[in-house]
Amino acid sequence: MATDAAALPVAADDFATRLLRWFDVNGRHDLPWQHPRSAYRVWVSEIMLQQTQVRVVVPYFERWMQALPNLADLAAADADTVHALWAGLGYYARARNLHAAARRCVALHEGALPRDIEALLALPGIGRSTAGAILAQAHGLRFPILDGNVKRSLARYHGIRGWPGTRAVELELWALAEAHLPQTRLADYTQAVMDFGATLCTRQNPACVLCPLQDACVARREGATAEIPAPKPARTLPQRETTMLVVIDTDGRLLLERRPPAGIWSGLWSLPEAADADAAHRALARHARVEFDAGEPLPAIEHGFSHYRLRIQPVLWRGAGPIDRVAEDGVRWQPLAALDQVGLPAPVRRLLGGIAVS
DNA sequence: GAAACGTGGAG
DNA sequence: TCTCCAAGTTT
Numbered sequence: 001m002a003t004d005a006a007a008l009p010v011a012a013d014d015f016a017t018r019l020l021r022w023f024d025v026n027g028r029h030d031l032p033w034q035h036p037r038s039a040y041r042v043w044v045s046e047i048m049l050q051q052t053q054v055r056v057v058v059p060y061f062e063r064w065m066q067a068l069p070n071l072a073d074l075a076a077a078d079a080d081t082v083h084a085l086w087a088g089l090g091y092y093a094r095a096r097n098l099h100a101a102a103r104r105c106v107a108l109h110e111g112a113l114p115r116d117i118e119a120l121l122a123l124p125g126i127g128r129s130t131a132g133a134i135l136a137q138a139h140g141l142r143f144p145i146l147d148g149n150v151k152r153s154l155a156r157y158h159g160i161r162g163w164p165g166t167r168a169v170e171l172e173l174w175a176l177a178e179a180h181l182p183q184t185r186l187a188d189y190t191q192a193v194m195d196f197g198a199t200l201c202t203r204q205n206p207a208c209v210l211c212p213l214q215d216a217c218v219a220r221r222e223g224a225t226a227e228i229p230a231p232k233p234a235r236t237l238p239q240r241e242t243t244m245l246v247v248i249d250t251d252g253r254l255l256l257e258r259r260p261p262a263g264i265w266s267g268l269w270s271l272p273e274a275a276d277a278d279a280a281h282r283a284l285a286r287h288a289r290v291e292f293d294a295g296e297p298l299p300a301i302e303h304g305f306s307h308y309r310l311r312i313q314p315v316l317w318r319g320a321g322p323i324d325r326v327a328e329d330g331v332r333w334q335p336l337a338a339l340d341q342v343g344l345p346a347p348v349r350r351l352l353g354g355i356a357v358s
Numbered sequence: 359g360a361a362a363c364g365t366g367g368a369g
Numbered sequence: 370t371c372t373c374c375a376a377g378t379t380t
Contacts, residue, residue, distance in 0.1 A: 049377095051363090051374080051375055051376080053367070054375095090365040097379090129378090148376070149375090165359095204368085205369095231374095232374085263362090304365095306363065307362060346364070346365060
């Protein structure tokens, strides 16, 4: 902790005041969830924005609101509709949690998102930061957020050099986020700290020369903006392999299977998966009563996840005639012409795009 | 506390 | 091409 007065940051009031003044001129004031601003729209945007950048979210948000303009619509929607609207955004548990939370709001909170912090935190998918963002942005209540932008900004401003992934640093940052809260304009302030981190106090090459806090920033003074916050400890990603079946009948339909409830892409429609080509061949017999040859191996694709690297080996079968279908839950034959109506995982879409399916 | 959970942008 | 990681939460 700094001891000499010159090393101390400006007062908390000043921090918020400067940030708000900066925000009025340089902030983002025309994001789609700001006009109109409702608790439902703020909520959906906050969930979509978890670990996801604004420019990626915007088109998904617009499409979502077109289909499900209010909470009651979401609660009444079926799971496949929700999945299809989310497909491509990733972290699909967010969509399932959103759906489940909307239904809980209808059952327990008179069809609206609660304004109470504890009730909000009890809803699936809403943690402390998201709850704070909803309360501050939708209702102007005095709650802090602590997303990646705020963590980075506060760590630099206060010269906190530890990795924010540790409990101690995280708690310290929460305390600072709370201490800096202004007494008014909480919605604007919340947007201001996020805009500040996203556009000025960026991970690389922060624009310190334009910063309204530059004279009080510890990292700036110590020339340590590149070292703060400390990066996550690196590790080598494990490699996994899988085989996926591309089965097309002569009616131009593709065999899809619902992913199991746990694990990657859970609940989404996808290509049937097997451990290897032989297992894929055997699996095929479960879905279609036709004799098949060994199938045609297609070029494999590599896909990097956050925690492992996956090599997908597709194997193609084309039916000699319309394939006799076995009725089974979690299986469907989807016309290739209507494939975009299904929420398929991104690598699967890419894989299919590389095949002359028609 | 660590691991799981997706995708696309940026350097 | 490859690494890092972005408006985090859950188990």
